Amino acid sequence: MNEKMLDAINEQIKWELYSSYLYLSMSTWYNSIGLQGFANWERIQAKEERDHAMKLYDYVLFRGENVELQSIDAPPSSWESPEKAFEFQYAHEQEVTAMINNLVEIALEVRDHATYNMLQWFVNEQVEEEDNARTILEKLKVVSGETGKGVLFMIDRDLSTRVYAPSVTPPA
Numbered sequence: 001m002n003e004k005m006l007d008a009i010n011e012q013i014k015w016e017l018y019s020s021y022l023y024l025s026m027s028t029w030y031n032s033i034g035l036q037g038f039a040n041w042e043r044i045q046a047k048e049e050r051d052h053a054m055k056l057y058d059y060v061l062f063r064g065e066n067v068e069l070q071s072i073d074a075p076p077s078s079w080e081s082p083e084k085a086f087e088f089q090y091a092h093e094q095e096v097t098a099m100i101n102n103l104v105e106i107a108l109e110v111r112d113h114a115t116y117n118m119l120q121w122f123v124n125e126q127v128e129e130e131d132n133a134r135t136i137l138e139k140l141k142v143v144s145g146e147t148g149k150g151v152l153f154m155i156d157r158d159l160s161t162r163v164y165a166p167s168v169t170p171p172a
């Protein structure tokens with residue numbers, strides 16, 4: 001593989017693992033404030049992010065290259081409110097989308113069509129990732145109005161129903 005491409009994928013593995021770490025931290029925080037439904041949702045999100053990292057990890061191995069795992073920073077551990085946490089998450093996902101787009105640009109630049117194809121999965125996934133975060137954020141903005149806590153607990157109950165369903169399959 002082209003070195004620039006490989007370095008960028010190794011860097012992305014780190015960011016996917018950081019995302020996993022970030023959402024696990026959010027899950028921990030939601031648990032600490034009694035919102036177990038939100039905690040469940042983020043715990044599953046953390047698992048999905050690890051799957052994203054492993055999809056890239058397996059791809060690098062599949063191409064006969066070496067994965068270079070990098071240091072992962074500690075994530076924040078608390079937020080002002082669920083709304084602020086989801087604002088943070090939405091902004092984070094937009095950053096991840098920009099990183100994926102950058103990977104696609106590199107794949108085009110170095111004419112690595114196999115990697116370009118693999119990355120299309122991430123391009124589509126990011127549309128869903130941003131939509132998930134934005135949809136919940138919009139609901140939370142309603143909560144910050146007069147109806148307040150009752151709606152918050154309804155959202156919490158809703159988020160408690162999320163179940164983990166692996167969306168990533170290893171390379172053939």
Ligand code: FEO
Pocket residue numbers: 016019048049052093096129
């Ligand atoms: Fe792996 Fe949420 O992007």
